[in-house]
Amino acid sequence: MAKATAEIIPLERGDARRVPLDSVLRFATEPVEKVLPRPTVDEWGRDQQLINVIMPLAHLRWDVTVGGQQHLPRGGALIIVNTRRFALTPISTALALSQALDRPVRFVGRSDVVPFGPVMRRIGGLLAQPDEIAGALRAGQLVVLGADATSNPRRAGRIDHTLVAAAMREKKPVHIAATMSTMISRQARVEVASVLRPRHKRRGSLAESEIAEQAQRQLQELLNELGGTRTGVPGLGWLGEG
Amino acid sequence: MRGKRVLVSGMGSELGSLVAALLESQDWVGALEGIDIDPPRRRLRRAVFHRVSPHDRSRVVDIVTAFNPHVLIHVAVWEPNARVNTGTARSLTEGAATSILGAAAECPALEHIVVRSAAEIYGRARNSLTRPDESAPTAPTSEFGRMALRIESTANDVAARVGVTVGALRLAPVLGPHVPSPLGRLLRMPVVPFSLLADPPFSVLRDLDAADALVAAARVGLDHPLNITAHGAITGSQAILRGHRIPAPTIGPEWAITRRLSQFFGAPIPDHVVETLNRGRLIDGDRARDAIGVTPAASTSEVIDSLFAWPSVIHVIRPDSSSVGAA
Numbered sequence: 001m002a003k004a005t006a007e008i009i010p011l012e013r014g015d016a017r018r019v020p021l022d023s024v025l026r027f028a029t030e031p032v033e034k035v036l037p038r039p040t041v042d043e044w045g046r047d048q049q050l051i052n053v054i055m056p057l058a059h060l061r062w063d064v065t066v067g068g069q070q071h072l073p074r075g076g077a078l079i080i081v082n083t084r085r086f087a088l089t090p091i092s093t094a095l096a097l098s099q100a101l102d103r104p105v106r107f108v109g110r111s112d113v114v115p116f117g118p119v120m121r122r123i124g125g126l127l128a129q130p131d132e133i134a135g136a137l138r139a140g141q142l143v144v145l146g147a148d149a150t151s152n153p154r155r156a157g158r159i160d161h162t163l164v165a166a167a168m169r170e171k172k173p174v175h176i177a178a179t180m181s182t183m184i185s186r187q188a189r190v191e192v193a194s195v196l197r198p199r200h201k202r203r204g205s206l207a208e209s210e211i212a213e214q215a216q217r218q219l220q221e222l223l224n225e226l227g228g229t230r231t232g233v234p235g236l237g238w239l240g241e242g
Numbered sequence: 243m244r245g246k247r248v249l250v251s252g253m254g255s256e257l258g259s260l261v262a263a264l265l266e267s268q269d270w271v272g273a274l275e276g277i278d279i280d281p282p283r284r285r286l287r288r289a290v291f292h293r294v295s296p297h298d299r300s301r302v303v304d305i306v307t308a309f310n311p312h313v314l315i316h317v318a319v320w321e322p323n324a325r326v327n328t329g330t331a332r333s334l335t336e337g338a339a340t341s342i343l344g345a346a347a348e349c350p351a352l353e354h355i356v357v358r359s360a361a362e363i364y365g366r367a368r369n370s371l372t373r374p375d376e377s378a379p380t381a382p383t384s385e386f387g388r389m390a391l392r393i394e395s396t397a398n399d400v401a402a403r404v405g406v407t408v409g410a411l412r413l414a415p416v417l418g419p420h421v422p423s424p425l426g427r428l429l430r431m432p433v434v435p436f437s438l439l440a441d442p443p444f445s446v447l448r449d450l451d452a453a454d455a456l457v458a459a460a461r462v463g464l465d466h467p468l469n470i471t472a473h474g475a476i477t478g479s480q481a482i483l484r485g486h487r488i489p490a491p492t493i494g495p496e497w498a499i500t501r502r503l504s505q506f507f508g509a510p511i512p513d514h515v516v517e518t519l520n521r522g523r524l525i526d527g528d529r530a531r532d533a534i535g536v537t538p539a540a541s542t543s544e545v546i547d548s549l550f551a552w553p554s555v556i557h558v559i560r561p562d563s564s565s566v567g568a569a
Contacts, residue, residue, distance in 0.1 A: 022486075025432055029486040039480040040543045043473060043524065044372060045443035112369045114439040121372070121442070131378060132371050135526055 044136065046104055047122040054123070055099065062181065064096035068192035071175060072101065076137040078167040079105075079192065080215050081177045082223060083146040084153040089179050090146040093190050094124055097142065097177075106136055107144040108163065133166035144177075147216065153180065154226075156219035161212035168208050176215050178222040193222055245272035247351065248460065249311035251342040252318030253291055254278030255325075256421045257358070260453035261315060262289045270461060275309050277302065277342065278318065279334070283420060296338035299345075306345035313460050314346045316357040319393060322386050322512040324422040335389050339396045347400045356459045357397045358452075359410040361469065362387035362514045366521035375526035376412070376467045384514035394467070409464025411455055414471035414525060415518065417545050418449025419552040425518060426549055427509040429481055435500045435519070436478035438491035442522025443475035448545045451538035458534040468534065471527040474542040478519045484543070485550035494520075 041047045072079070079097070083089040090107035098105040110125025111117040117125075126132050126143065136143050145164075148157030167174050173195040181188035196218065198211050248265055252258040253276025265271050266288045274289040276282065282291055292305045296318060318338035320331035346352050364374045365383035382388045394410045401408035417426045425446070428434060447470060455470045482489045492500055497520070501511045517523070531537045540548070 021432060025488065026486045029483070029488070032483055033486070038543070039477075039483055041443045041475050041477060041480070043445070043475050045475060045477075045522065045524070118440045118442060127369060127372060129369070129371065131374075135371065135373050135375055138375075139526070139528060 041122070042104065043139070044106065044124070044126070044141070045121040046106065046124045048104075050122050051095070051098070051124075055095065058092070058095055061186065062092055062096070062188045063186040064092065064188045064190060066096050066100040066190045066192070068177070068194075069097065069100050071192050071194045072097075072142060073173060075140045075172070076170070077142055077173045077175055077195075078133070078137060078164065079142060079144045079175045079177050080159055080164070080219065081144055081146055081179050081190075082153070082156045082219055083149045083179075084181070085149040085151050087149070087153075087181065087183075089181070090144045091120075091123065091125075092181070092188065093177060093179055094144045096188075096190050097144065097192075098124070101142070103142070105142045105144060107146070108133060109146060128160075128163065130162055130166040130169075133163055134170050137167055137170045137172040147219065153182070154223050156216050156223055159212040159216050161208045164212045164215070165205070165208035168211065174211060174215060176219045176222060178219060178226050180223075180226055189226065191222065191226060193218065244270055246270055246312040247273045247275075247309060248313045248315065249306060249309055249346070250274070250276040250289075250315045250317060251338060252278050252316070252358075253282050253289065254280035254293075255317060256283050256418060257416060257449055257452055257456075258282070258317040259284040259286070260449055261317060261456050262286050264453055264457045265289075265315075265460075268457065268461065273309070275305075275311070277305060296334055296341050299341040302341040303345040303348065306342065307348050310349045310351045311346065312351050312353045314342070314352065314355045315456055315460050316342060316355065316393070316397065317456065318342060319358050319360075319389070321360075321422075321424065322389075322514065323424040323510040327510070328385055328512055332385065332389060336392065339393050343396050343400045347404045352404065352406050354406055354460065354463045355397050355401055355408040356456055356464065357393055357408065357410045358456065359394050359412045359467065360386055360390040361412050361414045361471065361523055361525045362517075363390040363394070363412055364525065366517050366523065372522070373524040373526045374469075376469055376529065384512075384517050386512065386514040407463055407465035409459045410467040411452075411459055411464075412467055412469045412525065413452050413455075414445050414447040414469075414527075415523065416449050416452045417446050417549050419548075421449045424510060424512050424515050428504060428511055428515060429485060429487070429546070429549060431487070431504070431507065431509050433488045433490050434478070434482045434485075435490045435492045435497070435504070436482060437520045438493050440520055440522075441477045441479050442520070443477050444518050444523040445471045445473075445475045445525070445542045446545050447472050447538055448540040448548075451540060454536050455530065455534060455538070458536045462534050464534055466533075468530060469525040469527045470530055470538065471525050472538045472540055472542045472545055473527075475524055476542050476546055481546050484546055487550075
């Protein structure tokens with residue numbers, strides 16, 4: 001169709017002489033292009049070039065081992081993770097999964113206030129709104145949603161069923177992923193479980209409430225199986241418990 | 243579906259002229275007429291054009307009812323600071339919507355209306371969706387968005403009264419070599435302001451793709467709103483870098499001065515462009531292929547690259563006088 005349009009309406013041709021100002025501007029900005037060649041963002045504002053820059057820095061803080069990624073589909077899916085208070089678990093999980101899967105993974109929970117909101121959007125953040133999550137899932141994106149933060153890293157917090165409802169509405173799978181990290185160690189782990197299957201078929205809004213509760217329960221079981229992380233420092237093993 | 247009479251309002255605009263040129267090649271189009279305050283920007287072979295002000299309601303009604311169209315493609319939308327200032331744009335757009343859509347309602351043959359709407363209709367208030375789809379609430383936060391909302395509501399009102407279908411195409415900012423666009427004009431300035439703290443992403447749409455979508459919507463009889471945008475996105479600073487322009491970072495309060503300065507240098511910045519550069523402008527255009535069977539061919543970065551490739555002045559080379567004489 002596009003080709004047909006181009007044939008019907010040919011672009012005008014002429015002797016396009018370059019204006020001197022254009023040449024001056026091109027010369028002045030040439031060094032910038034060497035550093036930042038053809039910058040762009042994706043349809044959600046995620047900036048892969050920026051992520052490529054910050055990933056080495058993130059590796060200084062976290063050394064994340066990812067397991068169970070084979071459970072995730074090629075299309076969209078919601079991944080619910082446990083969250084430790086004052087930790088950036090959804091962000092680190094999204095970045096780790098993105099690197100392991102070599103595809104963009106987004107996280108829920110960016111603010112809409114400068115400067116943090118825009119920065120989080122550039123690394124894949126979405127607003128914590130059901131319609132925002134539904135849109136991303138419909139577009140075939142993987143979306144990481146954090147459960148309510150807890151002080152104990154081995155405790156799964158409550159999960160907002162209104163946000164889970166977005167996945168139900170879009171008929172996208174819901175996965176849980178247990179994460180384990182400590183404040184003092186680099187070692188971190190993300191373990192993705194297979195898709196959650198609702199125990200009862202519901203026609204109404206009970207479905208999302210039940211799947212949110214089921215996700216919290218199974219996330220807790222997965223955390224129990226995962227065990228605590230080890231600090232590697234004799235006598236300080238308890239720090240791995242949070 | 244053959245021999246349809248199609249009326250294009252706003253045929254004098256670049257987009258309207260493109261739509262008319264495409265319609266001339268469609269086998270389902272029988273007669274083609276256009277109406278606008280300005281003459282068409284392209285040579286049209288089949289179309290009949292009527293130059294009339296949208297405020298001259300009685301003449302508009304006479305022309306439209308005499309033609310008795312099956313399909314109305316309403317492109318008579320003046321973007322603020324594109325060709326005229328905001329107040330005049332509002333007045334012309336509302337005048338055209340009232341007179342042309344109202345006149346179309348008097349036509350017994352009318353089956354379908356397609357209106358050109360805008361992505362600005364969703365608004366960019368705090369915590370508004372990053373990439374709203376067609377089901378998102380319309381809450382415009384700029385004058386152009388409010389104009390788009392009024393056009394859609396007028397068209398819906400007319401359609402409901404006379405029992406025809408209406409499809410609104412919510413276009414991302416349209417750019418093209420001859421499209422008067424305040425965003426395109428601003429980005430082509432030597433020094434371009436952008437929001438240092440936010441630098442949000444936006445998407446755009448090539449004029450040919452917009453025209454394609456309008457024609458496709460008329461052909462299939464689209465009966466609901468539809469977002470049309472090029473795939474991909476870009477931020478203000480990225481567009482500036484790609485265009486080899488000098489970025490002028492702003493953090494907020496100096497936008498008022500920037501707008502005045504920019505107006506002084508010939509590129510007035512309307513509120514919806516300020517909003518685009520401060521709050522972003524993305525829409526979910528994934529439904530276009532299923533709904534009308536076409537998707538924009540050029541990506542946002544390609545449109546932005548071509549924006550800077552379009553020459554400011556096209557020097558038309560005269561034929562060599564000696565060869566002309568020899569011939």
